[in-house]
Amino acid sequence: MAQRLHAALEKRLPERRLFIRSDTETRFIRLKPGMQLVGWGTATVLVGWSIVATAILLMDSIGAGNFRAQAKRDQMIYEERLNALSVERDQRASEALAAQQRFATTLDQVSVMQTELLEAETRARELETGIEVIQSTLRRIREERDSAREQATTLQARLEGSDGGPDMQSDEVTGTVDLLASALAETAAERDLVAADAEFALEHAAEMELELRLLQEKNDEIFRQLEEAMTISVEPLDRMFREAGLNPSDLISEVRRGYSGTGGPLTPLSFSTRGGGLDPDAARANEILDGLDRINLYRIAAERAPFDMPVRNNFRFTSGFGMRWGRMHEGTDFAAPIGTPIYAPADGVVTHAGWSSGYGRLVKIQHEFGIETRYAHQSRIRVSVGERVSRGQHIGDIGNSGRSTGPHLHYEVRVGGRPVNPMIYIRAGQDVF
Template identity: 45%
Template sequence: MFRRQLVRLNQRLEHRLPEQRLFLRSDNTTRFVRLRPMTQLLGIAAVTGFFAWGVLATSILLMDSVGSGTLREQAQREQATYENRLNQMAQERDRHAQSAEAAQVRFGEAMARIADMQLELLASEQRRMELEKGIDTVQATVSRVVRERDDARKQLAEARRTLEAETGTARTAADRERDVQDMLDYLLVAMNDVGQDLHAQNVSTEQTQNQAQMLALENELLKDRNHVIFSQLEDALDSVIGPLERVFRSANVSPDQIRRLVQQGASSQSASLRPISVSTSGSMAASPDISRANSVLEKLNTVQAYRRGLERLPIAHPVASRVRLTSPYGMRRHPVSGRTKMHTGIDWAAARGTPILSAADGVVKKATRMRGYGNIVIIEHDFGLETYYAHLNSIDVRQGQRVSRGQKIGGMGTTGVSTGVHLHYEVRVNGQPVNPITYVRAGQNVF
């Protein structure tokens, strides 16, 4: 049956592809090969298919070459954009640091001016007390002279009465008159001296009052300048403390807890940030400027504590290279089992061997192979925080080793239960998993 159909097909193709003969001649004989229409059709189809395959393969190679070049250029542009963004963030961080240092320098200058003004006020108070003592002395002297003058007048009157009542005295009237005149001259000279002393004391007292009024005016101006300086310092510190507290709250960490733990762990406090204590005597009250200065110093201590706390939080990105997010934190359909379950981390995909970095300073708790996670590194940080780095291709640290932020701990891989090369990254607080993207976004506001 098959042979008959083949014969019929050859007969139908005969008028388009007539039978051909291929002669093969040797020294003694001549032979030929018969090429039937069906054989010719198969040969033509084979040659056509071969050429079509060649054209298709060449086109695919050309398209792949053009596409790879475009993707490479796009990756370079994105990498340049990312590096520019990192440079801008670094410049922004440096500007904030310079602003804080400039504010601290201005605060030191303000405190120096405050100390000089307080010394001037103490000196003026001492001069005022000395003037009061001088006035009291002058008043006592005037009172004494007045009493002496009254006594002299009484003695003069008594002498006159005695002379008038005397009889048979050896003194003449001229002698008594001369004695009286001498007494009056003495009293006039004494009264003149007392008047000059009183005038000098009055002039000195008026000058002292004017000087005290000038000092009081300068003190008011000083208070106004101090108020402006302290207001600027407080506003600058609030503008720094506010964003830092938002970073901690976005990372689900209490700013009060950060400040308390950091201050407890600090071995010593900077001498320049210690509260100001001024020993006063008598009834002088504590200066309100000192209270505001201590408040500013307390805020500077808070900023310092927050900066130390940021250094100990895992807010750095664990992959410095460009990655793509393949699976977020939360409920999802498992790519292997197909069941819906909680995904306790974030998956980032990149090339095999991409460096994986520590998100913060800490101690390696585990560096081994774990079921499901594959090759995994677990790092313990402060404040009860742990970070998990799973499905690694290689591990570059060992258990018990202390690592720093940004230190390479392994390479990205696909070990364990995995469908492709990626990093499974987790953050746990007191053993409970939380959304790592919160810490990554918090780090974007700092680095």
């Protein structure tokens, strides 16, 4: 077998000699068929490996290029969506401001109309009282007239039954009759005057009743518009707090309990009825004022909870809340150039402002309702511990300090010490702020 194999190799790969010549001698290297086979095999393997490796590198380069292009397209789509959301947020803010202005104007109209309504009711009650007095006077005058007529009849009968007494008695009776006739004439004139006044009062009362009805219809229309505006204004705020996992009723109670300003603690608004009973209009007005109070409390709560964006300049999201590389990523990353401003998303107190291990330059802000926010990897800190900050205040600049692979802001939200997804608050506030 070995001889036949050798013979077969001799046919394909005959023995060759490689001569090496020098000045003094000549040598040669014998290349047997087996050595040639090994050499050709080795060369073939090397060439094949080079081809495969080159193909792998080319495919990897093409795939990386496609990935970068896809990432760039995704970034452009995301930035377009972010710009659209920003425009929509500005529109919603403008609409909310216009609604508040309309609401304030309508509230002023309600106050004026309510005052007019109370004055009209007062005038109506005065007219009713006047009508009762006029009717009582009419009854008294009628009784006096009847009494005078009875006296005149009696005197007339006495005159007719007289048998021609002394002239002095006749003169006395004649004077009494004249006096009674004069009293009857005055009584009749007074009766006519009172009747005319009563008729005028009744006509004026009908006009007042019509005026009151028209005023009531106008008030109903104003109340309806106010109630619709109240619903439109309250529902987005209520939904914003619920989507952030906060109970609106508890928030309002906490704000009302903890708020203290000029004039004492914040208490619910109410509409005065000036000592009278609570009529339906006053009840509706009180409901609207309660809604205004709720909006005011929501506004105070919204200023104290982190519903705003910490970065307002151009940026891109590079990592969200959740598992990353087998570890929990407890915040959201905003990538932007070094020096990009960082803003406080809500009112609060700075509890930490300095270096913190992997966080680098870190700022912690304690807000109301047990909420804390953190801002890591800053290049410069612009606040100090104990400082009270307001929503929208510049608190630092984006950097690359600490354990970071590039300039970005690592933003965390913690409720009761437990990290939550910051996008819950950001998305909840997009339809309101």
